[in-house]
Amino acid sequence: MNKKLSLVSAAIAAGLMLANPLPAEAKIPFFSSSEEIPTLAPMLEQATPAIVHISVEGSREVQQRIPEAFRYFFGQRGPNEQRQERPFKGLGSGVIIDADKGYIVTNNHVIEDADNIQIRLKDGRTFKAKKLGTDAQSDIALLQIEAQKLAQVPLANSDKLRVGDFAIAVGNPFGLEQTVTSGIISALGRGGLGIEGLEDFIQTDAAINSGNSGGALLNLRGELIGINTAILGPNGGNIGIGFAIPTNMMKNLVDQIIEYGEVRPGSLGIRGGDVTADLTEAMNLKVSRGAWVNEVIPDSPADKAGLKSGDVVISMNDNRISNFNELRAKVATLGAGKKAKLGILRDGKERSVTVTLGSLTEATVSANEMHPMLQGAALSNADKGVKVDTVEANSPAAQIGLMADDLIIGVNRQAIKNVSDLRKALENRNGIAALNIQRGNTNLYVLIR
Structure with a gap:
């Protein structure tokens, strides 16, 4: 392999030389009939x-x-x-x-x-x-x-x-x-x-x-x-x-x-974000990359495995984790019921925990992190959208008109199939977001700014 890579490098170098004017005395590099041409x-x-x-x-x-x-x-x-x-x-x-x-x-x-x-x-x-x-x-x-x-x-x-x-x-x-x-x-x-x-x-x-x-x-x-x-x-x-x-x-x-016959996404049961320079300085962390654990959901796989808020997940199954999105993708695609070894940093010391992943499709998530006006609502995936499981009294979600058992099926005329779609639509919105709600036999819109 090293010989082939050397030949490829030689061919690239030859191409770069040909791309520039050559002095009269310069010779164009070539491969003789006995040499292997990179291909x-x-x-x-x-x-x-x-x-x-x-x-x-x-x-x-x-x-x-x-x-x-x-x-x-x-x-x-x-x-x-x-x-x-x-x-x-x-x-x-x-x-x-x-x-x-x-x-x-x-x-x-x-x-x-x-x-x-x-x-x-x-x-x-x-x-x-x-x-x-x-x-x-x-x-x-x-x-x-x-x-x-x-x-x-x-x-x-x-x-x-x-x-x-x-x-x-x-x-x-x-x-x-x-x-x-x-x-x-x-x-x-x-x-x-x-x-x-x-x-x-x-x-x-x-x-x-x-x-x-x-x-x-x-x-x-x-x-x-x-x-x-x-x-x-x-x-x-x-x-x-x-x-x-x-x-x-x-x-x-x-x-x-x-x-x-279907994908059964895995769930860890944490909320968090990326390790940033500000977070590293504020928490005196010894790493500059990883997934910061802001909250561990009670009785979740992460809770049962011993993860705590303030932990930093730095690896999964011995492969480095650079950010929270990477951890989320690896956990979901590994699948429900599978075991994962997580490398974490806690109080400046590295340790590992083994977690059995739960099912993402059965997980109920808080809407707080999606938008401030959705605070107080608990959401879960449904067959044809995102179900509003509960709404806390006098919460921002209740004040904009969300009710338990509402089904969110769209944002700004874009169809919503699950919680991830809703999260992405709200992140990519410009200005007001119009939530298309199915309530019983009625369709209505709820506006959030």
Whole structure:
């Protein structure tokens, strides 16, 4: 591997030299016929047959603005809006992770609401895929096809990745099948971006564009290190900032889908935030990164394991934790019922505790940290939104009109499916937030500033 990396470095150096004017006496570097030319071709010849093209068709509900003068004819479904079913088509990428069983991993947003999912292989064969399970919070979906002679991509241990490792992206941007781009890993543990509900992204400068979603991020051995998911760009195009879901995170979710038919997120039962410079100084901490525990919920898994407010979680299963979002994502995707070893810093001393994770779907959370005007409300996930379990008398939540058993189904006309969606919508709002509430058979709006 060192020899190959040296050759790659030599090729890059040669390219840099050619990009600048050369003195007359300078000689252009080249490889003789007896030397090995740096190339990724052998690795890609093994890996690309397992990268598939996905095309989808379906219909989804859209909201149409209605002029005030015509609202009488369309009923009173929200302010100036009418919902309609409209057909759609889409393209994306996927990765075969089990050739014998025909398992294909992609992004949830690639196949969401799709009634017909077609998979096309590199050799031209086409198959209809069955949807085995999805998770909107992490943006992972598992499909299955019935086919013979499939290839699969081996999985790497994404916890061993380092910034600066080479990364190869393979997918179908803009419908251009089997497109390969290369770069490096720019950062690890990226979160708090508001892209997904659970974020623990690999960041890469390998070019990722529309249609790459669900495709493979590979290392130089042709092993899968991530599932390409999103880009950061002003116009939706590549600017060298792409994000992929780490392989280990993906595998945890896929294993749950295979076993249960759904993802069962894990819950720790703490509230907190990132370790900041101000917090480090105020609390005289000996670390500059980690997840600060502000509160431990009584009778939660964290409480039973012995975590205390003021602890700093610095590792999980011997892997460093940089921030609270990273801890939250790792806990949720590990799954309910799984054991996790947490490294913590308490009173300047490091220690470890083992916790058995609870179920996030059954957890009731306080709305205090989401918005000051929601203080006093306890929320939980429901089938089609966020349920208001209780509202304290004379609390800010009660004063704005929230009531127990209300169902929050939207914020500013954006559909809300769970607590994470609500949190993200409130964080990304500009100005007033209009909560769409379903109360019995009535729909109403509650405004918070």
